Amino acid sequence: MxxxxxxxxxxxxxxxxxxxxxxxxxxxxxxxxxxxxxxxxxxxxxxxxxxxxxxxxxxxxxxxxxxxxxxxxxxxxxxxxxxxxxxxxxxxxxxxxxxxxxxxxxxxxxxxxxxxxxxMKEVDQPMLDGTVEMDETYVGGKNRGGGQGARLANKEVVIGLRQRNGDLRFFHAEDAKSGTLMKYIQENVSTDVEVLITDSFPAYKHAVGNAEHKTVNHVAGEYVRYENGACVTTNTVESAFSLLKRGIMGSWHKISAKHLPAYLDEMTFRFNRRKxxxxxxxxxxxxxxxxxxxxxxxxx
Ligand SMILES: [Zn+2]
Structure with a gap:
Protein backbone atom coordinates (compact mmCIF):
# COMPACT_ATOMS: atom_id res chain seq x y z
CA MET A 1 0.00 0.00 0.00
CA MET A 120 1.21 -1.19 17.67
CA LYS A 121 1.72 -2.77 21.06
CA GLU A 122 1.83 -6.55 20.71
CA VAL A 123 0.08 -8.85 23.12
CA ASP A 124 0.45 -12.61 23.63
CA GLN A 125 3.65 -13.00 21.68
CA PRO A 126 5.12 -16.51 21.38
CA MET A 127 8.41 -17.34 23.12
CA LEU A 128 11.55 -16.80 21.05
CA ASP A 129 13.27 -19.99 19.95
CA GLY A 130 16.20 -21.34 17.96
CA THR A 131 19.18 -18.98 18.03
CA VAL A 132 18.41 -15.89 20.09
CA GLU A 133 20.66 -12.85 20.33
CA MET A 134 20.43 -10.55 23.32
CA ASP A 135 22.08 -7.21 23.97
CA GLU A 136 21.56 -4.03 25.92
CA THR A 137 22.04 -0.42 24.92
CA TYR A 138 21.65 3.05 26.40
CA VAL A 139 19.55 5.84 24.89
CA GLY A 140 18.54 9.41 25.70
CA GLY A 141 20.04 11.69 28.30
CA LYS A 142 22.92 14.02 27.76
CA ASN A 143 26.51 13.04 27.19
CA ARG A 144 28.15 14.72 30.12
CA GLY A 145 31.78 14.30 31.03
CA GLY A 146 33.07 11.95 33.65
CA GLY A 147 33.67 8.25 33.60
CA GLN A 148 31.47 5.61 32.03
CA GLY A 149 29.28 5.41 35.16
CA ALA A 150 28.49 9.13 35.05
CA ARG A 151 27.76 9.04 31.32
CA LEU A 152 25.29 6.18 31.68
CA ALA A 153 23.59 7.41 34.85
CA ASN A 154 21.07 9.63 33.09
CA LYS A 155 20.44 7.32 30.16
CA GLU A 156 17.70 4.73 29.71
CA VAL A 157 18.44 1.04 29.32
CA VAL A 158 16.95 -0.75 26.33
CA ILE A 159 17.18 -4.52 26.17
CA GLY A 160 16.95 -6.17 22.78
CA LEU A 161 16.17 -9.78 22.00
CA ARG A 162 16.09 -11.13 18.52
CA GLN A 163 15.45 -14.60 17.22
CA ARG A 164 17.76 -15.24 14.28
CA ASN A 165 15.57 -14.92 11.15
CA GLY A 166 12.67 -14.14 13.44
CA ASP A 167 11.14 -11.52 15.66
CA LEU A 168 12.73 -8.62 17.44
CA ARG A 169 11.72 -7.33 20.88
CA PHE A 170 12.79 -4.20 22.70
CA PHE A 171 12.19 -3.42 26.35
CA HIS A 172 12.76 -0.32 28.42
CA ALA A 173 14.46 -1.83 31.46
CA GLU A 174 15.17 -0.38 34.85
CA ASP A 175 18.81 -1.43 34.69
CA ALA A 176 21.06 -4.06 33.14
CA LYS A 177 21.66 -6.09 36.28
CA SER A 178 21.72 -9.85 36.19
CA GLY A 179 18.28 -10.29 37.82
CA THR A 180 16.68 -7.84 35.36
CA LEU A 181 18.22 -9.56 32.36
CA MET A 182 17.06 -12.91 33.74
CA LYS A 183 13.47 -11.67 34.00
CA TYR A 184 13.40 -10.68 30.31
CA ILE A 185 14.92 -13.99 29.30
CA GLN A 186 12.36 -15.95 31.31
CA GLU A 187 9.46 -13.94 29.90
CA ASN A 188 10.55 -14.07 26.27
CA VAL A 189 12.85 -16.97 25.55
CA SER A 190 11.70 -20.58 25.31
CA THR A 191 13.31 -23.00 27.76
CA ASP A 192 14.07 -25.14 24.67
CA VAL A 193 16.11 -22.38 23.02
CA GLU A 194 19.05 -23.82 21.07
CA VAL A 195 21.50 -21.10 21.99
CA LEU A 196 21.44 -17.65 23.53
CA ILE A 197 24.18 -15.34 22.26
CA THR A 198 25.28 -12.25 24.15
CA ASP A 199 28.40 -10.17 24.46
CA SER A 200 30.78 -10.91 27.31
CA PHE A 201 29.11 -8.46 29.72
CA PRO A 202 29.43 -10.44 32.99
CA ALA A 203 25.79 -9.99 34.12
CA TYR A 204 24.60 -12.38 31.37
CA LYS A 205 26.51 -15.32 32.78
CA HIS A 206 24.13 -15.77 35.69
CA ALA A 207 21.06 -14.39 33.86
CA VAL A 208 20.89 -17.11 31.18
CA GLY A 209 20.40 -19.92 33.73
CA ASN A 210 20.63 -23.36 32.19
CA ALA A 211 20.32 -22.31 28.57
CA GLU A 212 23.16 -22.94 26.14
CA HIS A 213 25.08 -19.67 26.16
CA LYS A 214 27.72 -18.34 23.80
CA THR A 215 29.42 -14.99 23.96
CA VAL A 216 31.32 -12.71 21.61
CA ASN A 217 33.99 -10.62 23.23
CA HIS A 218 33.36 -7.08 21.99
CA VAL A 219 35.97 -5.65 24.36
CA ALA A 220 38.59 -7.75 22.61
CA GLY A 221 37.28 -6.62 19.23
CA GLU A 222 35.53 -9.90 18.43
CA TYR A 223 32.15 -9.50 16.69
CA VAL A 224 31.65 -12.68 14.71
CA ARG A 225 32.98 -16.17 15.29
CA TYR A 226 32.14 -19.46 13.61
CA GLU A 227 31.75 -22.58 15.70
CA ASN A 228 30.99 -25.82 13.87
CA GLY A 229 29.45 -23.80 11.06
CA ALA A 230 27.23 -21.78 13.44
CA CYS A 231 27.59 -18.04 13.43
CA VAL A 232 28.20 -16.64 16.90
CA THR A 233 27.39 -12.94 16.80
CA THR A 234 25.00 -10.35 18.20
CA ASN A 235 25.15 -8.32 15.00
CA THR A 236 21.49 -8.76 14.07
CA VAL A 237 20.19 -7.35 17.35
CA GLU A 238 22.80 -4.61 17.17
CA SER A 239 21.71 -3.58 13.69
CA ALA A 240 18.19 -3.15 15.12
CA PHE A 241 19.65 -0.99 17.90
CA SER A 242 21.35 1.24 15.39
CA LEU A 243 18.04 1.72 13.56
CA LEU A 244 16.45 2.65 16.90
CA LYS A 245 19.19 5.15 17.66
CA ARG A 246 18.98 6.74 14.25
CA GLY A 247 15.23 7.04 14.82
CA ILE A 248 15.75 8.73 18.15
CA MET A 249 18.39 11.08 16.79
CA GLY A 250 16.75 11.84 13.51
CA SER A 251 13.02 11.95 13.93
CA TRP A 252 11.95 11.94 17.53
CA HIS A 253 14.73 14.20 18.80
CA LYS A 254 14.05 13.83 22.45
CA ILE A 255 12.07 11.02 23.93
CA SER A 256 11.04 11.12 27.54
CA ALA A 257 11.49 7.97 29.59
CA LYS A 258 7.71 7.86 30.01
CA HIS A 259 7.04 7.45 26.30
CA LEU A 260 10.07 5.32 25.45
CA PRO A 261 8.18 1.97 25.76
CA ALA A 262 5.62 3.18 23.19
CA TYR A 263 8.38 4.14 20.73
CA LEU A 264 10.00 0.75 21.26
CA ASP A 265 6.66 -0.94 20.51
CA GLU A 266 6.30 1.09 17.32
CA MET A 267 9.83 0.25 16.24
CA THR A 268 9.51 -3.50 16.78
CA PHE A 269 5.99 -3.70 15.32
CA ARG A 270 7.24 -2.14 12.09
CA PHE A 271 10.51 -4.06 12.09
CA ASN A 272 8.81 -7.44 12.48
CA ARG A 273 6.51 -6.69 9.56
CA ARG A 274 9.05 -5.04 7.29
CA LYS A 275 8.67 -7.74 4.64
ZN1 LIG B 1 -25.98 -5.82 22.13
Whole structure:
Protein backbone atom coordinates (compact mmCIF):
# COMPACT_ATOMS: atom_id res chain seq x y z
CA MET A 1 0.00 0.00 0.00
CA UNK A 2 1.46 3.35 -1.04
CA UNK A 3 0.51 6.88 -0.12
CA UNK A 4 -1.13 7.19 -3.55
CA UNK A 5 -3.16 4.01 -2.89
CA UNK A 6 -4.39 5.38 0.43
CA UNK A 7 -5.35 8.70 -1.14
CA UNK A 8 -7.21 6.97 -3.98
CA UNK A 9 -8.81 4.06 -2.14
CA UNK A 10 -9.87 5.86 1.02
CA UNK A 11 -10.91 9.28 -0.18
CA UNK A 12 -14.17 9.41 1.81
CA UNK A 13 -15.13 8.72 5.40
CA UNK A 14 -17.52 6.05 4.14
CA UNK A 15 -14.79 4.09 2.35
CA UNK A 16 -12.56 4.31 5.41
CA UNK A 17 -15.37 2.96 7.58
CA UNK A 18 -16.02 0.09 5.17
CA UNK A 19 -12.49 -1.26 5.48
CA UNK A 20 -12.55 -0.79 9.26
CA UNK A 21 -15.77 -2.84 9.48
CA UNK A 22 -14.14 -5.68 7.56
CA UNK A 23 -11.02 -5.56 9.71
CA UNK A 24 -12.84 -5.31 13.02
CA UNK A 25 -15.51 -7.92 12.34
CA UNK A 26 -14.26 -10.33 9.64
CA UNK A 27 -17.08 -12.74 10.54
CA UNK A 28 -19.90 -10.20 10.58
CA UNK A 29 -20.69 -7.18 12.72
CA UNK A 30 -21.20 -7.88 16.40
CA UNK A 31 -22.53 -5.67 19.16
CA UNK A 32 -19.75 -3.83 21.00
CA UNK A 33 -21.70 -4.19 24.23
CA UNK A 34 -23.09 -7.73 24.29
CA UNK A 35 -21.19 -9.36 21.38
CA UNK A 36 -24.37 -10.61 19.68
CA UNK A 37 -24.68 -10.30 15.88
CA UNK A 38 -25.83 -6.80 14.94
CA UNK A 39 -27.54 -5.27 11.90
CA UNK A 40 -26.93 -2.13 9.93
CA UNK A 41 -29.45 0.50 10.96
CA UNK A 42 -28.71 3.31 8.63
CA UNK A 43 -26.44 2.81 5.65
CA UNK A 44 -25.69 6.48 5.24
CA UNK A 45 -24.34 7.06 8.73
CA UNK A 46 -22.99 3.53 8.92
CA UNK A 47 -24.71 3.05 12.22
CA UNK A 48 -25.22 -0.45 13.58
CA UNK A 49 -27.95 -1.69 15.84
CA UNK A 50 -28.16 -4.62 18.25
CA UNK A 51 -31.59 -6.23 18.51
CA UNK A 52 -30.61 -8.00 21.70
CA UNK A 53 -29.67 -5.02 23.83
CA UNK A 54 -30.94 -2.11 21.69
CA UNK A 55 -27.48 -0.58 21.49
CA UNK A 56 -26.46 1.64 18.58
CA UNK A 57 -22.85 2.03 17.58
CA UNK A 58 -20.42 2.77 14.77
CA UNK A 59 -17.29 0.89 13.74
CA UNK A 60 -15.05 3.25 15.71
CA UNK A 61 -16.98 2.82 18.99
CA UNK A 62 -14.70 1.69 21.80
CA UNK A 63 -11.56 1.93 19.67
CA UNK A 64 -8.66 4.37 19.65
CA UNK A 65 -10.55 6.33 16.95
CA UNK A 66 -13.30 7.01 19.46
CA UNK A 67 -13.99 10.66 20.40
CA UNK A 68 -11.72 11.83 17.56
CA UNK A 69 -13.06 14.65 15.41
CA UNK A 70 -10.48 14.11 12.73
CA UNK A 71 -11.63 12.84 9.35
CA UNK A 72 -10.70 9.17 9.04
CA UNK A 73 -8.62 9.89 5.94
CA UNK A 74 -6.24 11.94 8.08
CA UNK A 75 -5.92 8.99 10.42
CA UNK A 76 -5.24 6.69 7.49
CA UNK A 77 -2.59 9.01 6.06
CA UNK A 78 -0.81 9.34 9.42
CA UNK A 79 -0.91 5.56 9.82
CA UNK A 80 0.62 5.01 6.41
CA UNK A 81 3.37 7.55 7.12
CA UNK A 82 4.21 5.88 10.43
CA UNK A 83 4.19 2.45 8.78
CA UNK A 84 6.52 3.48 6.00
CA UNK A 85 9.05 5.50 8.00
CA UNK A 86 11.60 2.86 8.97
CA UNK A 87 13.16 5.12 11.56
CA UNK A 88 9.86 6.63 12.68
CA UNK A 89 8.46 10.08 12.05
CA UNK A 90 8.03 12.95 14.48
CA UNK A 91 4.62 14.41 15.27
CA UNK A 92 5.87 17.69 13.85
CA UNK A 93 6.74 16.06 10.54
CA UNK A 94 3.33 14.33 10.43
CA UNK A 95 1.65 17.66 11.10
CA UNK A 96 3.55 19.42 8.30
CA UNK A 97 3.02 16.57 5.83
CA UNK A 98 -0.72 16.20 6.39
CA UNK A 99 -1.90 19.67 7.40
CA UNK A 100 0.88 21.91 6.11
CA UNK A 101 3.24 24.31 7.76
CA UNK A 102 0.66 26.72 9.16
CA UNK A 103 -2.39 24.55 9.68
CA UNK A 104 -3.34 21.92 12.23
CA UNK A 105 -2.00 21.78 15.73
CA UNK A 106 1.05 20.01 17.04
CA UNK A 107 -0.98 18.67 19.94
CA UNK A 108 -3.50 17.01 17.60
CA UNK A 109 -0.71 15.40 15.59
CA UNK A 110 1.11 14.32 18.73
CA UNK A 111 -1.97 12.66 20.21
CA UNK A 112 -2.78 11.07 16.85
CA UNK A 113 0.71 9.55 16.59
CA UNK A 114 0.54 8.25 20.14
CA UNK A 115 -2.77 6.55 19.55
CA UNK A 116 -1.52 4.85 16.40
CA UNK A 117 1.60 3.85 18.32
CA UNK A 118 -0.53 2.44 21.16
CA UNK A 119 -2.21 0.14 18.64
CA MET A 120 1.21 -1.19 17.67
CA LYS A 121 1.72 -2.77 21.06
CA GLU A 122 1.83 -6.55 20.71
CA VAL A 123 0.08 -8.85 23.12
CA ASP A 124 0.45 -12.61 23.63
CA GLN A 125 3.65 -13.00 21.68
CA PRO A 126 5.12 -16.51 21.38
CA MET A 127 8.41 -17.34 23.12
CA LEU A 128 11.55 -16.80 21.05
CA ASP A 129 13.27 -19.99 19.95
CA GLY A 130 16.20 -21.34 17.96
CA THR A 131 19.18 -18.98 18.03
CA VAL A 132 18.41 -15.89 20.09
CA GLU A 133 20.66 -12.85 20.33
CA MET A 134 20.43 -10.55 23.32
CA ASP A 135 22.08 -7.21 23.97
CA GLU A 136 21.56 -4.03 25.92
CA THR A 137 22.04 -0.42 24.92
CA TYR A 138 21.65 3.05 26.40
CA VAL A 139 19.55 5.84 24.89
CA GLY A 140 18.54 9.41 25.70
CA GLY A 141 20.04 11.69 28.30
CA LYS A 142 22.92 14.02 27.76
CA ASN A 143 26.51 13.04 27.19
CA ARG A 144 28.15 14.72 30.12
CA GLY A 145 31.78 14.30 31.03
CA GLY A 146 33.07 11.95 33.65
CA GLY A 147 33.67 8.25 33.60
CA GLN A 148 31.47 5.61 32.03
CA GLY A 149 29.28 5.41 35.16
CA ALA A 150 28.49 9.13 35.05
CA ARG A 151 27.76 9.04 31.32
CA LEU A 152 25.29 6.18 31.68
CA ALA A 153 23.59 7.41 34.85
CA ASN A 154 21.07 9.63 33.09
CA LYS A 155 20.44 7.32 30.16
CA GLU A 156 17.70 4.73 29.71
CA VAL A 157 18.44 1.04 29.32
CA VAL A 158 16.95 -0.75 26.33
CA ILE A 159 17.18 -4.52 26.17
CA GLY A 160 16.95 -6.17 22.78
CA LEU A 161 16.17 -9.78 22.00
CA ARG A 162 16.09 -11.13 18.52
CA GLN A 163 15.45 -14.60 17.22
CA ARG A 164 17.76 -15.24 14.28
CA ASN A 165 15.57 -14.92 11.15
CA GLY A 166 12.67 -14.14 13.44
CA ASP A 167 11.14 -11.52 15.66
CA LEU A 168 12.73 -8.62 17.44
CA ARG A 169 11.72 -7.33 20.88
CA PHE A 170 12.79 -4.20 22.70
CA PHE A 171 12.19 -3.42 26.35
CA HIS A 172 12.76 -0.32 28.42
CA ALA A 173 14.46 -1.83 31.46
CA GLU A 174 15.17 -0.38 34.85
CA ASP A 175 18.81 -1.43 34.69
CA ALA A 176 21.06 -4.06 33.14
CA LYS A 177 21.66 -6.09 36.28
CA SER A 178 21.72 -9.85 36.19
CA GLY A 179 18.28 -10.29 37.82
CA THR A 180 16.68 -7.84 35.36
CA LEU A 181 18.22 -9.56 32.36
CA MET A 182 17.06 -12.91 33.74
CA LYS A 183 13.47 -11.67 34.00
CA TYR A 184 13.40 -10.68 30.31
CA ILE A 185 14.92 -13.99 29.30
CA GLN A 186 12.36 -15.95 31.31
CA GLU A 187 9.46 -13.94 29.90
CA ASN A 188 10.55 -14.07 26.27
CA VAL A 189 12.85 -16.97 25.55
CA SER A 190 11.70 -20.58 25.31
CA THR A 191 13.31 -23.00 27.76
CA ASP A 192 14.07 -25.14 24.67
CA VAL A 193 16.11 -22.38 23.02
CA GLU A 194 19.05 -23.82 21.07
CA VAL A 195 21.50 -21.10 21.99
CA LEU A 196 21.44 -17.65 23.53
CA ILE A 197 24.18 -15.34 22.26
CA THR A 198 25.28 -12.25 24.15
CA ASP A 199 28.40 -10.17 24.46
CA SER A 200 30.78 -10.91 27.31
CA PHE A 201 29.11 -8.46 29.72
CA PRO A 202 29.43 -10.44 32.99
CA ALA A 203 25.79 -9.99 34.12
CA TYR A 204 24.60 -12.38 31.37
CA LYS A 205 26.51 -15.32 32.78
CA HIS A 206 24.13 -15.77 35.69
CA ALA A 207 21.06 -14.39 33.86
CA VAL A 208 20.89 -17.11 31.18
CA GLY A 209 20.40 -19.92 33.73
CA ASN A 210 20.63 -23.36 32.19
CA ALA A 211 20.32 -22.31 28.57
CA GLU A 212 23.16 -22.94 26.14
CA HIS A 213 25.08 -19.67 26.16
CA LYS A 214 27.72 -18.34 23.80
CA THR A 215 29.42 -14.99 23.96
CA VAL A 216 31.32 -12.71 21.61
CA ASN A 217 33.99 -10.62 23.23
CA HIS A 218 33.36 -7.08 21.99
CA VAL A 219 35.97 -5.65 24.36
CA ALA A 220 38.59 -7.75 22.61
CA GLY A 221 37.28 -6.62 19.23
CA GLU A 222 35.53 -9.90 18.43
CA TYR A 223 32.15 -9.50 16.69
CA VAL A 224 31.65 -12.68 14.71
CA ARG A 225 32.98 -16.17 15.29
CA TYR A 226 32.14 -19.46 13.61
CA GLU A 227 31.75 -22.58 15.70
CA ASN A 228 30.99 -25.82 13.87
CA GLY A 229 29.45 -23.80 11.06
CA ALA A 230 27.23 -21.78 13.44
CA CYS A 231 27.59 -18.04 13.43
CA VAL A 232 28.20 -16.64 16.90
CA THR A 233 27.39 -12.94 16.80
CA THR A 234 25.00 -10.35 18.20
CA ASN A 235 25.15 -8.32 15.00
CA THR A 236 21.49 -8.76 14.07
CA VAL A 237 20.19 -7.35 17.35
CA GLU A 238 22.80 -4.61 17.17
CA SER A 239 21.71 -3.58 13.69
CA ALA A 240 18.19 -3.15 15.12
CA PHE A 241 19.65 -0.99 17.90
CA SER A 242 21.35 1.24 15.39
CA LEU A 243 18.04 1.72 13.56
CA LEU A 244 16.45 2.65 16.90
CA LYS A 245 19.19 5.15 17.66
CA ARG A 246 18.98 6.74 14.25
CA GLY A 247 15.23 7.04 14.82
CA ILE A 248 15.75 8.73 18.15
CA MET A 249 18.39 11.08 16.79
CA GLY A 250 16.75 11.84 13.51
CA SER A 251 13.02 11.95 13.93
CA TRP A 252 11.95 11.94 17.53
CA HIS A 253 14.73 14.20 18.80
CA LYS A 254 14.05 13.83 22.45
CA ILE A 255 12.07 11.02 23.93
CA SER A 256 11.04 11.12 27.54
CA ALA A 257 11.49 7.97 29.59
CA LYS A 258 7.71 7.86 30.01
CA HIS A 259 7.04 7.45 26.30
CA LEU A 260 10.07 5.32 25.45
CA PRO A 261 8.18 1.97 25.76
CA ALA A 262 5.62 3.18 23.19
CA TYR A 263 8.38 4.14 20.73
CA LEU A 264 10.00 0.75 21.26
CA ASP A 265 6.66 -0.94 20.51
CA GLU A 266 6.30 1.09 17.32
CA MET A 267 9.83 0.25 16.24
CA THR A 268 9.51 -3.50 16.78
CA PHE A 269 5.99 -3.70 15.32
CA ARG A 270 7.24 -2.14 12.09
CA PHE A 271 10.51 -4.06 12.09
CA ASN A 272 8.81 -7.44 12.48
CA ARG A 273 6.51 -6.69 9.56
CA ARG A 274 9.05 -5.04 7.29
CA LYS A 275 8.67 -7.74 4.64
CA UNK A 276 4.90 -7.91 4.94
CA UNK A 277 2.71 -6.48 2.19
CA UNK A 278 -0.04 -6.00 4.77
CA UNK A 279 1.71 -3.71 7.23
CA UNK A 280 -0.77 -0.88 6.72
CA UNK A 281 -3.92 -3.02 6.96
CA UNK A 282 -2.43 -4.95 9.85
CA UNK A 283 -1.90 -1.68 11.70
CA UNK A 284 -5.48 -0.57 10.96
CA UNK A 285 -6.70 -3.92 12.27
CA UNK A 286 -4.82 -3.33 15.51
CA UNK A 287 -6.33 0.16 15.67
CA UNK A 288 -9.89 -1.17 15.76
CA UNK A 289 -9.10 -3.99 18.15
CA UNK A 290 -6.52 -2.54 20.59
CA UNK A 291 -7.50 -1.04 23.97
CA UNK A 292 -8.37 2.67 23.96
CA UNK A 293 -5.70 5.21 24.83
CA UNK A 294 -7.22 8.35 26.33
CA UNK A 295 -5.50 11.71 26.44
CA UNK A 296 -5.60 11.63 30.24
CA UNK A 297 -3.89 8.27 30.32
CA UNK A 298 -1.23 9.52 27.94
CA UNK A 299 -0.44 12.73 29.76
CA UNK A 300 -1.25 11.65 33.32
ZN1 LIG B 1 -25.98 -5.82 22.13
Missing amino acids: TLVDVINLFDTDEKCREILVRLRWPNGVECVRCKMPAVELETEKQLFYCRDCNYQFTVTAGTIFNDSHLPLQKWFLATLLLCEARKGMSANQIKRTIWGQHKGSYKTAWYLCHRIRAA SANLFLDTLRHMVTAPVLTFDKLTG
